[in-house]
Amino acid sequence: MAGLREEKKRRTRQALIEAALTLFDEDGYDATTVAGIAARAGVSPATFFNYFVTKEEVVFADQPVYDEVLDEVFATAEPAEPVADLVKRTVHALAGADAWSFPLDHPLTVVRTRLLATVPALRAGYLLRNAAVGDRWAEKLCETCAPQLDRVEAAALTGAVLGALEAALRRLPGDRSTTELVLDIVDRAVHGFLPRA
Amino acid sequence: MAGLREEKKRRTRQALIEAALTLFDEDGYDATTVAGIAARAGVSPATFFNYFVTKEEVVFADQPVYDEVLDEVFATAEPAEPVADLVKRTVHALAGADAWSFPLDHPLTVVRTRLLATVPALRAGYLLRNAAVGDRWAEKLCETCAPQLDRVEAAALTGAVLGALEAALRRLPGDRSTTELVLDIVDRAVHGFLPRA
DNA sequence: CCCAATCTTAGAGTCTCTCTAATATTAGAG
């Protein structure tokens, strides 16, 4: 039961991801065909769709990790924990999760990041997945913080945090530390950007 | 130069929108083909793509109005105006813009709203357009409020406001006034959801 | 009434994605 089978599947999957990202980088996302990706990975076009439901999904491989991260954070939440702390802790956990099949400094990670920012179809997919995380997060936050937050408030809060992060990180100036910026943004999204008049 | 031509184009466009939304409602978005929409509007499939670049775009018809609204709001901004007021005024203007080809109480507006919430592909498109508005907004806000806000801060602020609104409005309970909720959400996104510890 | 600009359309073709049926590969039992 060790899994020569599993191992082979894992390698095929990885080969498809690498082939796809490489071709996307060289020729552009739209100009790259699934047939081309499959050929480069040494597999038939039909097999591609055995591993990924859509062409775009290959860019988001291994994403679902975020669901587990959320579960984990809220499993360790204490009843007395302030909501703000819980929110910040969640962001920290989400930011720290390595959800990708390459290490952060891998060249293809850079390619993937650029693709997500530049190709509209991929950016749309990213926003959709982001929103899904927000939904799940809001639900958990709501049921954990009992009567302090209703559904709408919880959704607004998580929406604000994720919206602020997404918008800010896309304009990241190179000279500033990412983690520092993230903490700053979350703090402001939770406690306010501007003082009350 | 009056425009029998223009008038005819306008009617064809409207017919396509109505046909599309009606069929989407009856048969579902995916099950509806462009050929079907064109047939119902009494026009050839090729003509559909003369009016809308993609099948999905027919749902977002007349959206670009938001760009003009932003221009208008910032054209009337006074240098002394507090940032928070400017932000709230912008939201008010965006919410008040009737960007649709049907009045708000038209049945097809309800269909459109439900489609945007339920069909992933359309929701993705909506989020993408929303983000585009946010980008434009952030840029104008940044250049208007001179040194008070840098690019990243402005983006975070607009991202938070739009993110909070998007998330909250999707969970709108029927018993609450929409405009009241919008004002409340914006206020919190700008001035904070939770007090500092 | 006619010309020129503009709209519509048919048709061919590419690509994503689905489905089905056939083939190949592997795990585990004998």
Added chain:
DNA sequence: CTCTAATATTAGAGAGACTCTAAGATTGGG
């Protein structure tokens, strides 16, 4: 080692979105 059952791969047919080109129809202005 061999056979069998489960699983993976594949070819092929086909639907549907979208592109492009060239031909046909309609309209505005002279």
